[in-house]
Amino acid sequence: MSIFLQENNTFEVPELVKKSKGVVIIPIGSVEQHGGHLPLGTDTYLATVIAEDAAKQTNSVVTPPLWFGWSPHHMVLPGTVTIRPEILIEFIYDIIESLSKHKFTKIVLVNGHRIVNIPWMQIAVEKAQRQLGVKVVIFDLAYMSKSITKKLGFGPLGHAEEIETSHMLYKYPERVHLEYLKDNPTKNRELYSADPGYIGDTLCYIPATVEDMKETIIKAGGTMGEPSKSSKEKGEIYHNHLVKNLIKVIKSLAKEDKV
Numbered sequence: 001m002s003i004f005l006q007e008n009n010t011f012e013v014p015e016l017v018k019k020s021k022g023v024v025i026i027p028i029g030s031v032e033q034h035g036g037h038l039p040l041g042t043d044t045y046l047a048t049v050i051a052e053d054a055a056k057q058t059n060s061v062v063t064p065p066l067w068f069g070w071s072p073h074h075m076v077l078p079g080t081v082t083i084r085p086e087i088l089i090e091f092i093y094d095i096i097e098s099l100s101k102h103k104f105t106k107i108v109l110v111n112g113h114r115i116v117n118i119p120w121m122q123i124a125v126e127k128a129q130r131q132l133g134v135k136v137v138i139f140d141l142a143y144m145s146k147s148i149t150k151k152l153g154f155g156p157l158g159h160a161e162e163i164e165t166s167h168m169l170y171k172y173p174e175r176v177h178l179e180y181l182k183d184n185p186t187k188n189r190e191l192y193s194a195d196p197g198y199i200g201d202t203l204c205y206i207p208a209t210v211e212d213m214k215e216t217i218i219k220a221g222g223t224m225g226e227p228s229k230s231s232k233e234k235g236e237i238y239h240n241h242l243v244k245n246l247i248k249v250i251k252s253l254a255k256e257d258k259v
Contacts, residue, residue, distance in 0.1 A: 003055040005063045016061050017103045021254040023060045024104040025051040026095060028121070029112040030069035033077035035160040035222035036180030038168055040079045041067065046141065046164070047112030049171050050239070054246040058254070061104065066092065069113040070120060073207040076214055077222050085120035092121065096128045096136060106253040107136045110246070114142045114157070115194050115205055135256055139246055146197040148241045152234045157195040158186045159217075161225020163238065170235030181227050184220030 001012050005024070008016060029044025039045070044067050051062045071082040083091075096107055109125070111117050118140060125136040142157060154163050168176050188198045194205040208216075216224065 003052065003060065003062050005061050013102055019059045020061045020104075021059075021106070022104055023058070023106045023108065023250055023253050024099055025055055025060055025062045025108045025110055025250075026092070027051045027062065027065035027110045027112065028069065028092070028117060029065060029067060030071050030074075030081075030117070031067055032069075032071040032074040032080040032082070033217075033222045034164070035182065035220070035227070037177045037182075037223075037227060038160050038165060039172075039175045042160070042164055042168060043069065043112035043114075045112075045172055045175070046167055047110045050112075050139075050141065050242050050246060051108075051110045053239075053243045054250060057243075057247055058250045060108075060250050063095070063099070066095075069117045070207070071113070071116065073116075073210065073213050074217075074222075076210045076217055085123075088117075088120045089124045089127075092124045093128055096124070096134065097132055100128075100132050100134045105134045106256060107134060108246070108249060108253065109136065109138045111138060111140045114140065115196075115203075116207055135253060137249060137253065139249055140196075141242060143196045144245045145238060145242050148238065149197050152237060153229065154234075155226055155229070156186050156188050156193070156198065158184075158223070158225030160223045160227060161186075162227050162229040162234075163225075165227040165230035166232070166235035167238055168235070169230055169232040170239055173232065180221070182220045182223050183226045183228050184216070184223045185226055186224050 027047035029047045034042045048065045068083045074080040
């Protein structure tokens with residue numbers, strides 16, 4: 001049997017539930033501009049590979065990823081697809097409800113789209129836990145790695161910066177085009193930075209308008225940060241740190257008595 005739900009047949013699902021102790025992982029990302037050097041699907045690729053590598057070590061099940069997220073601010077550049085949060089709330093709720101009816105009652109949402117996806121995910125998770133009696137947790141790549149980013153020499157959280165680029169260089173080097181790389185250094189803003197590793201982050205983040213993004217994004221082709229400081233070696237350390245943390249979350253969930 002495969003760790004990927006879609007690769008199994010319907011008669012294998014009860015055994016998957018048993019082996020996983022009811023734990024299922026849903027990778028969630030986005031399809032949005034990531035400069036010229038990273039693919040549009042970067043967030044989803046990274047959420048999925050984290051889920052896959054942790055599932056292999058825990059017998060968990062991984063669903064097909066939710067490719068699209070809330071990305072109104074990135075509509076400034078072509079290829080971005082943004083879904084209204086009210087639609088995403090109902091969409092992920094229906095997925096959770098379907099899985100729960102088949103005895104997957106411990107669900108991990110692995111978010112690769114950082115803070116922008118979190119508000120609608122929190123609303124959906126609260127509804128699911130209240131109405132379905134399931135246990136759902138959010139595993140966000142940025143928050144779950146904030147203890148290691150500074151040790152790796154990464155700068156402020158940005159977009160298509162050295163963090164995402166290093167991660168992609170490690171797991172998907174064939175999809176990284178360094179010849180198109182452009183730096184666009186960013187600095188944390190007092191009180192209004194969206195950076196889990198920054199002590200001054202107040203979580204008061206609101207996606208920028210397309211007009212606001214034009215000035216900061218277009219000049220560097222979509223990048224916010226310094227991807228020139230990326231390396232495959234840093235990406236490997238970063239990836240393994242996230243997988244280790246996700247395994248901890250899964251093992252904790254597996255011990256819970258949810259039927």
